[in-house]
Amino acid sequence: MKKLTGILVSLVALILIAYYALGFIVESSLKKNISAAPQISMLKVHLDQYQRGWFSSHAILAVTAHIPEHTSTDKNGVATKMPPVDFDLSFPLTINHGPIIFTDSGIRFGIGHITTRPETHYNVLINYFNQILYRYTFPAVAFKSRIGGQDFQFELLGVKALFGTSANLDKLNSDFILYGLSGAASKVVFKLGKVLHYSKLFRTQEGLWLGDSQLSISSINLNIADEKTFSLAGLDFGLNADNHAGVLNFKWDVSLDKLLVEDKAYGPGVLKLTIKNIDPAAMPLVNQQVSNILQKSQDPQLSMMAILYEMPKLLSKGAQLELEEMSFKVPEGKITGHFKIWVPKNNLTDPQLLLQKVLGEGQFKAPMSLVRELMVASITDSITKQAAKTAQAQSTPQQVAAAPVATPAPAPVAADVKTQAQQKADKTLQDMVSKGFLNVEGNDYVFNFKLENQQVTVNGQPFNPDMLP
Numbered sequence: 001m002k003k004l005t006g007i008l009v010s011l012v013a014l015i016l017i018a019y020y021a022l023g024f025i026v027e028s029s030l031k032k033n034i035s036a037a038p039q040i041s042m043l044k045v046h047l048d049q050y051q052r053g054w055f056s057s058h059a060i061l062a063v064t065a066h067i068p069e070h071t072s073t074d075k076n077g078v079a080t081k082m083p084p085v086d087f088d089l090s091f092p093l094t095i096n097h098g099p100i101i102f103t104d105s106g107i108r109f110g111i112g113h114i115t116t117r118p119e120t121h122y123n124v125l126i127n128y129f130n131q132i133l134y135r136y137t138f139p140a141v142a143f144k145s146r147i148g149g150q151d152f153q154f155e156l157l158g159v160k161a162l163f164g165t166s167a168n169l170d171k172l173n174s175d176f177i178l179y180g181l182s183g184a185a186s187k188v189v190f191k192l193g194k195v196l197h198y199s200k201l202f203r204t205q206e207g208l209w210l211g212d213s214q215l216s217i218s219s220i221n222l223n224i225a226d227e228k229t230f231s232l233a234g235l236d237f238g239l240n241a242d243n244h245a246g247v248l249n250f251k252w253d254v255s256l257d258k259l260l261v262e263d264k265a266y267g268p269g270v271l272k273l274t275i276k277n278i279d280p281a282a283m284p285l286v287n288q289q290v291s292n293i294l295q296k297s298q299d300p301q302l303s304m305m306a307i308l309y310e311m312p313k314l315l316s317k318g319a320q321l322e323l324e325e326m327s328f329k330v331p332e333g334k335i336t337g338h339f340k341i342w343v344p345k346n347n348l349t350d351p352q353l354l355l356q357k358v359l360g361e362g363q364f365k366a367p368m369s370l371v372r373e374l375m376v377a378s379i380t381d382s383i384t385k386q387a388a389k390t391a392q393a394q395s396t397p398q399q400v401a402a403a404p405v406a407t408p409a410p411a412p413v414a415a416d417v418k419t420q421a422q423q424k425a426d427k428t429l430q431d432m433v434s435k436g437f438l439n440v441e442g443n444d445y446v447f448n449f450k451l452e453n454q455q456v457t458v459n460g461q462p463f464n465p466d467m468l469p
Helices: 002-036 283-295 300-314 351-355 368-395 414-434
Strands: 043-051 056-067 070-073 079-082 085-097 100-103 106-109 112-116 121-126 131-138 141-147 150-156 159-166 171-178 181-185 188-192 195-203 209-224 227-244 247-261 264-266 269-278 320-330 333-342 359-367 439-441 444-452 455-458
Touching: 002 043, 002 056, 002 085, 002 112, 085 100, 100 112, 264 320, 283 300, 300 351, 333 368, 333 444, 359 368, 368 414, 368 444
Parallel strands: none
Antiparallel strands: 043 056, 056 085, 070 079, 085 112, 085 141, 100 106, 121 131, 131 159, 141 150, 150 181, 159 171, 171 195, 181 188, 188 209, 195 209, 209 227, 227 247, 247 264, 247 269, 269 320, 320 333, 333 359, 359 444, 439 444, 444 455
């Protein structure tokens, strides 16, 4: 027994030593191979950042080029001096040591196996479940260039994609990973972090595609002149559609960790929206009418009438639209909201009678300073556009020859426009509060509504058009 144990220990030690020793041989052979390649003065290839490990090593295959300054002459004999051009192209490599090598394509036997990182690979596989799987991997690549004193840089960290279908195309699965992307030119620097997308869908007997889909973006950053102009972190978007107990249900989930725009920080934020209890038999008919409108294959008015005709059946199982949660932090505070609009189960066929059955309630809350800022911006834009239209109309030559040409009105001063907009916004908000359209709670404006028996109630008062500015 001791002899057998000793043999096994010696065998394991021999294998470990072999892996490490073959690592030296692979490195030496690879460097000799690259050095033996024909060298061109303007183009050079070499290994960089070689990091030898026990079972595998990592390196960068670097390609550098230099095109010196030269003069180009066009067909008219005009000479133009062309600036020098330099660029660097690099590919991350993974060098797996032998004698037994495990790769994405299977087991290999040899001294070493060299591949891109991630390993470049594509294939089509039909598995034992009669599913067709399409797989593709694109390696990381970096590109650097210098033209006439201007630097350009681009780097892709690799892509993996998997797409699967059933034999009769009623099931679709996909996975997509972008490991990262960055670029820089002049004073602009852009960087995109890891992007993940996943979906698992199936087609129902009614021809509807249901299932799950998820998109995640880890980060996006944009810097201009060494200043962070835009930054995003932790964006997730999810969609679920299912057919449960004979009704269709849809759910959207959106979340964001952080957003920075022009030195203003936003987030975290979340939004959850659901649509429930939709008749699956009526949904394909509505989809077809919407498709007809988009493709303009028939009269849009006829399509809209057809959609209205299907609405009672579509909503007959107690349809419900609900904003379960909306919360978004802004520099001025937090925006929150929720609402629910639904129709009780019914057997109605008249869209007009259906509208009489609609019920609803909800609340929205936003910082007063933010609401005022948005209203001022909207009024400012309206005043500016109106002044531009007036000036254009007055500057048009009169049709009568004897009539003098009107003198264009002077453009309004920006400070005057802003003052007018602020005064109008303050008066409008005061009126909306005094009439009950908006309530004030601390530093927030609050809007509550309720819909019942065809009557809309706003903040506990029956709604009437006079509440609006």
